[in-house]
Amino acid sequence: MPGDVPESPAKDLRTLIPEYAGLARETTLLNPEPGDPGVRESSLGGRLLWPADEPWPYCAQEGHWTYGSDLGNTTEIVPGAVPMVPILQLFARDVPGLEFPEGKDLLQLAWCALIHEQDPRLLVMPQLYWRNEAEVMAGGSLSEIPGVSEGEYDEDNMPQPSTLSPITAEDFPRWLDLPKDMWETWEPRFRLPTGGSAWPPDSNVIGTKVGGWPAWTQPADWPNCESGHRMEHLLTITGDIQLGDCGGVYFFHCRECPGLPWDWRFDCH
Ligand SMILES: [Zn+2]
Ligand SMILES: [Zn+2]
Known part of the structure; x- marks a missing residue:
């Protein structure tokens, strides 16, 4: 169906994939401002x-x-x-x-x-x-x-002292972070006549934030705890610190296990 092919890069996954809207999670953007x-x-x-x-x-x-x-x-x-x-x-x-x-x-x-x-x-x-x-x-x-x-x-790894002005926002996964079955069902819609796929913009909130979805800049890499549970995203630190060539540092934890085990990931270009 030609109408299914995204015509404009401005279209986002929420309109292209109804199920994507169901993945909304609340995030708290921390909005750091240099200060004391x-x-x-x-x-x-x-x-x-x-x-x-x-x-x-x-x-x-x-x-x-x-x-x-x-x-x-x-x-x-x-x-x-x-x-x-x-x-x-x-x-x-x-x-x-x-x-x-x-x-x-x-x-x-x-x-x-x-x-x-x-x-x-x-x-x-x-x-x-x-x-x-x-x-x-x-x-x-x-x-x-x-x-x-x-x-x-x-100095890249050192944030400037900053106060925070947290606000909540609706957050969605990066397209690289879509559940596998959803991606397999919908990937054909993004195929180009020339081969390959058009990557649509997504509605992931980029910034230092708590909860919501990780603001990966590279393919998603969710950690599991030692008992095999996929951990929850706790917070992302990105953008407000240089971190050399890295996109961000991502923290995760498992609420199912005693002691709240946690892990972290980072992605570098
Ligand atoms: Zn060290
Ligand atoms: Zn666990």
């Missing part, structure tokens, strides 16, 4: 509300250098683990669409801003934390976050 976020505010690249009695995370990958034992001497650097940097902090009050584990109301993310030349697949080695704000406040919070020596950072 407080430690008790949701932020990208801002200070994290960190328990004073919990060690700050370090990255011990090979090839990292850090200050020597004489902390007053910032010219002496020696091989060693380096402090990770704050990436994201989300308070439940700012992101109602994000379901927190019982008793938790604060999600934090830190990663290593240094280049991992030995194994680029490691990229940023992120760490994820679920906390209770009141508990951190009651126990006291860390006043100083350790810094690494300047020049050691890969």
